[in-house]
Amino acid sequence: MRIVIAEDSVLLLDGLARLLRAEGHDVTGFRTAEEMVAALSAPQAGLPDLLVTDVRMPPSHTDEGLRAAVHLRSLHPELPVLVLSQYVEQRYAAELFAHGTRGLGYVLKDRVADVEEFLDATDRVAGGGTVLDPEVVSQVLARSRHDLTDLTxxxxxxxxxxxxxxxxxxxxxxxxxxxxxxxxxxxxxxxxxxxxxxxxxxxxxxxxxxxxxxxxxxx
Missing domain, CATH: 1.10.10.10 (Winged helix-like DNA-binding domain superfamily/Winged helix DNA-binding domain)
Structure with missing residues (x-):
């Protein structure tokens, strides 16, 4: 697969790139969301098979990565996106899901320590599946605790x-x-x-x- 990674941590970016290349994937890394969006928006650039992005990136280290993913996903709903984060950004996570859950993942970085789980997540998201960290689901659904029994x-x-x-x-x-x-x-x-x-x-x-x-x- 052709995979694009947006991650400002040099060590994590290098580690993820090495791991994915060892699996036979073509990997391109960017340390800012701006660089990543510019590269994917270039006229000659085709969409990757998977975008892996951090949430908090330069210059403000708040939500640039996730906002960039929301932007790209709104332009290209078919673009598979796997978000890696130490935090759950509820507002933008909801916006990301608003464009459909197919080919979408949101995983906390603690889970990346499990290599097999991470590789499985990349494969499933690239294949059109949905991979959401239980903590993400818990926080986003915190205000909704009803089941579906009342629905016709x-x-x-x-x-x-x-x-x-x-x-x-x-x-x-x-x-x-x-x-x-x-x-x-x-x-x-x-x-x-x-x-x-x-x-x-x-x-x-x-x-x-x-x-x-x-x-x-x-x-």
């Missing part, structure tokens, strides 16, 4: 399609129903999952994560 079969079907990253219009087309019917189902789903309107909360993302969590698709 149709609402569960709609939520399952939401988990695939489909828009309301795409769901309506798939189910051969009108858009207003889908919008009503989505509203009912969010209400039943205890996700009231909140400008600071990505309710659709939380609903999807609840679905994935309870169906064993978060690994």
């Amino acid at each position: 079969p149709r609402e569960r079907e709609v939520l399952g399609l939401m988990a695939e990253g489909r828009s309301n219009a795409a769901i309506a087309e798939s189910l051969v129903v009108g858009l207003p019917a889908v919008e009503k189902h989505v509203t009912n789903i969010l209400t039943k999952l205890g996700l009231p309107p909140d400008a600071d909360t990505h309710r659709r993302v939380l609903a999807v994560l609840r679905w994935l969590d309870l169906n064993g698709d978060l690994r």
